[in-house]
Amino acid sequence: MDQIDAELEKIGSLRDNPAGAIRITCTDVVIETVFRPKLGAFLKKYPAIQVELDMNYALVDIVAERFDAGVRIGEALEKDMIATRIGPDWRFSVVGAPSYFAGRSPPTTPHDLQDHDCINIRLAGSGGHLRWEFRSPDGRDVSLRVEGQSAFNTAGAALNGAVDGLGLCWISQEVAAPLIAEGRLQEVLVDWCPFYEGFHLYYPSRKRNSAAFSAFVDEMRYRGPARPA
Known part of the structure; x- marks a missing residue:
């Protein structure tokens, strides 16, 4: 056929x-x-x-x-x-709404994410959540499973959740850039987000x-x- x-x-x-x-x-x-x-x-x-x-x-x-x-x-x-x-080449960004950061200290290293509400993306097939990948300023790769109250199965829905103040989102920087420029999202852990x-x-x-x-x-x-x- x-x-x-x-x-x-x-x-x-x-x-x-x-x-x-x-x-x-x-x-x-x-x-x-x-x-x-x-x-x-x-x-x-x-x-x-x-x-x-x-x-x-x-x-x-x-x-x-x-x-x-x-x-x-x-x-x-x-x-x-x-x-x-x-x-x-592109990179991920960790972003959150100004309303989310009100009264919270932003993370300075990926390990600080354990103290934050993170928005997960569920992977089709495996059923697990997408791991958040980072690289330290001295070149060490860091891979984390994060926790939070909300999860979605698409990046677009997770990004909207971040805009609504549900938590931090790990998303393509190109997708988040317009919302960052508008002040609707704030970017954190920039030095830990490498290009791919x-x-x-x-x-x-x-x-x-x-x-x-x-x-x-x-x-x-x-x-x-x-x-x-």
């Missing part, structure tokens, strides 16, 4: 414009920071292409689930996959890609500096 689908897509690609459906599995952070800024222009440029973005925090088998590609940070790419960089290799679109090396998918990869490819200014 995969071969039949590929041949049908090839027939569609013989037209002036690439055509066909593309399915990508990723998180809501990827949708907001990588795909959303570019998707409108891409769909307008290629009106015969349909794009489905499946928001999922599980480690999805993209072949078994019949996705064209998935998205992971560069350090967590699957084997036997082709990877295309679609974003700059940027998001990559990954897909099977043995699969013959359609013209529609090739156009999508080319449009989403990141061509800027690795580290944001």
Whole structure:
């Protein structure tokens, strides 16, 4: 069936414009920071292409689930996959609302988080909570499980919880930046939050890609500096 689908897509690609459906599995952070800024222009440029973005925090088998590609940070790419960089290096931020910090001392090291209400993100599949990762100023990696009264299964919902004063949130700095600039969130533990290799679109090396998918990869490819200014 995969071969039949590929041949049908090839027939569609013989037209002036690439055509066909593309399915990508990723998180809501990827949708907001990588795909959303570019998707409108891409769909307008290629009106015969349909794009489905499946928001999922599980480690999805993209072949078994019949996705064209998935998205992971560069350090967590699957084997036997082709990877295309679609974003700059990025880091997490620990943020909380001014109302949360009223009457509380902000943490100065990750271990101080045990005295704070932290908003967890539950991972699909494993059922556990996402560990918060840090790096000390002298280069030591620190990985913590945090505790709090609230947990969500998406980063967007956790961020909203932080805005509402429910606790501290560990979130992509790019997502939190507008709220920090507006004064609705405060950032802490900045010196403990390292940069990570940027998001990559990954897909099977043995699969013959359609013209529609090739156009999508080319449009989403990141061509800027690795580290944001």
